[in-house]
Structure formats: C-alpha cells, structure tokens
Amino acid sequence: SQQGEEDPQALSIQEGENATMNCSYKTSINNLQWYRQNSGRGLVHLILIRSNEREKHSGRLRVTLDTSKKSSSLLITASRAADTASYFCATVPYYNQGGKLIFGQGTELSVKP
Amino acid sequence: DARVTQTPRHKVTEMGQEVTMRCQPILGHNTVFWYRQTMMQGLELLAYFRNRAPLDDSGMPKDRFSAEMPDATLATLKIQPSEPRDSAVYFCASGLKRDSQYTEAFFGQGTRLTVV
Numbered sequence: 001s002q003q004g005e006e007d008p009q010a011l012s013i014q015e016g017e018n019a020t021m022n023c024s025y026k027t028s029i030n031n032l033q034w035y036r037q038n039s040g041r042g043l044v045h046l047i048l049i050r051s052n053e054r055e056k057h058s059g060r061l062r063v064t065l066d067t068s069k070k071s072s073s074l075l076i077t078a079s080r081a082a083d084t085a086s087y088f089c090a091t092v093p094y095y096n097q098g099g100k101l102i103f104g105q106g107t108e109l110s111v112k113p
Numbered sequence: 114d115a116r117v118t119q120t121p122r123h124k125v126t127e128m129g130q131e132v133t134m135r136c137q138p139i140l141g142h143n144t145v146f147w148y149r150q151t152m153m154q155g156l157e158l159l160a161y162f163r164n165r166a167p168l169d170d171s172g173m174p175k176d177r178f179s180a181e182m183p184d185a186t187l188a189t190l191k192i193q194p195s196e197p198r199d200s201a202v203y204f205c206a207s208g209l210k211r212d213s214q215y216t217e218a219f220f221g222q223g224t225r226l227t228v229v
Contacts, residue, residue, distance in 0.1 A: 100168075
C-alpha cells in the first residue's frame with residue numbers, strides 16, 4: 001500500500017522558473033524523504049526531513065513539512081533543464097518501528113530550455 | 114565511492130524459468146530493501162531486512178518470490194517460476210538504522226526483468 005501521494009502527477013515549466021511539488025501522507029511519520037529518478041536510472045536521495053522539523057534547505061531545494069496537515073512540499077528554485085526527472089516522496093511511518101520506507105507515485109517534472 | 118551494486122542489470126527469460134537477482138548493499142548498512150517498479154503500480158516495497166533478518170515481506174507474492182540475505186554483503190531475490198506479469202524493474206536499496214533514527218536509502222541501478 002502506498003502512504004504518500006504526490007501532486008501534481010506531471011509538471012512542465014520553463015528554465016529559470018520555480019517548481020513546486022506536494023506530497024500528502026496518511027499516517028504519522030518518523031521522517032519524510034524526497035528522491036529523484038532520471039529515466040532508466042535508480043533513485044537518488046535529495047533531502048530527509050524529520051517529524052520534528054518544519055523546513056530544510058539544500059542548495060536550490062527547499063522542503064517543508066506540515067505534520068498537522070500530513071503534507072510536505074518540495075520547491076526547486078531557478079530550475080534547469082537538467083532537473084528534468086521524476087520526483088518521489090517517501091515516508092517512514094511512525095507506527096512501524098522497523099523503518100519501512102514507502103513511496104508515493106511521483107511527480108514527473110519537465111523543464112524546457 | 115560507496116554504492117549499491119545489483120546484478121544482472123538486464124534479464125530476459127522465458128515464462129516458468131527461475132530468476133535470481135543479486136544485490137550488494139553498502140558496507141556498514143544494516144537495512145536492505147527490495148522494490149519493484151512498474152508504470153501501473155509505481156514503486157512497490159516487496160521486502161526488507163534489518164541485520165540480515167527479514168522484517169516484512171508482505172509485499173511479495175509468497176508462492177513464487179523469496180528473498181534472503183545469506184550474508185551481510187549479499188541479498189538475493191528469487192522468482193520461481195517466473196511469469197510475464199513479473200516483468201518490471203527491481204531495485205535494491207540499503208540504509209542505516211541507528212537507535213530510533215533512520216537514514217536515507219541508497220539505491221542500486223536496478224535489474225530490468227522481462228519475462229516472455
């Protein structure tokens with residue numbers, strides 16, 4: 001079963017614009033993670049945000065977490081053509097002490113030069 | 114440069130044949146995940162291990178799939194017998210659990226399986 005749902009499913013923007021992707025989840029979490037996948041490749045970890053954190057930055061990436069709404073957002077600023085990829089959120093449910101990592105369906109981002 | 118290694122990268126097999134996929138997790142990681150990715154279902158968690166012990170394999174079809182960790186450097190996923198609906202990309206990932214904290218997962222490049 002999938003814990004997270006990303007929105008939108010697909011996003012197309014021009015280079016230089018900002019891209020925002022959202023993730024909603026169902027149960028309380030230990031942490032939430034964002035990953036990127038280029039076509040035909042494995043997933044690459046971007047950012048991990050813990051349940052007691054509200055915002056994290058890494059370069060052009062900004063992640064927010066609202067545990068009261070069970071939602072997170074990933075913002076990519078000043079996007080580049082090389083940012084074209086699928087982006088997934090994944091959660092480690094709080095109830096599961098084993099650390100199960102469950103992925104959403106992903107957002108397909110296309111950045112046009 | 115530590116990375117998760119999966120073999121083979123591609124596998125084409127006939128229906129009914131046994132398929133074995135292998136994964137070498139990052140040295141020192143105590144958690145190993147197996148995922149299957151398809152267009153229709155997305156990324157499904159099949160099974161995962163902590164310190165080589167299976168924690169949850171509820172995502173796997175039990176009658177034909179099996180996952181093991183013979184030692185800390187090798188995880189295997191077997192399908193016997195394989196069926197066309199098993200065609201997918203299978204990913205292995207490893208991570209670390211320290212106390213109550215979980216780190217990010219590092220993914221291999223995947224095994225693209227085609228069952229004809």
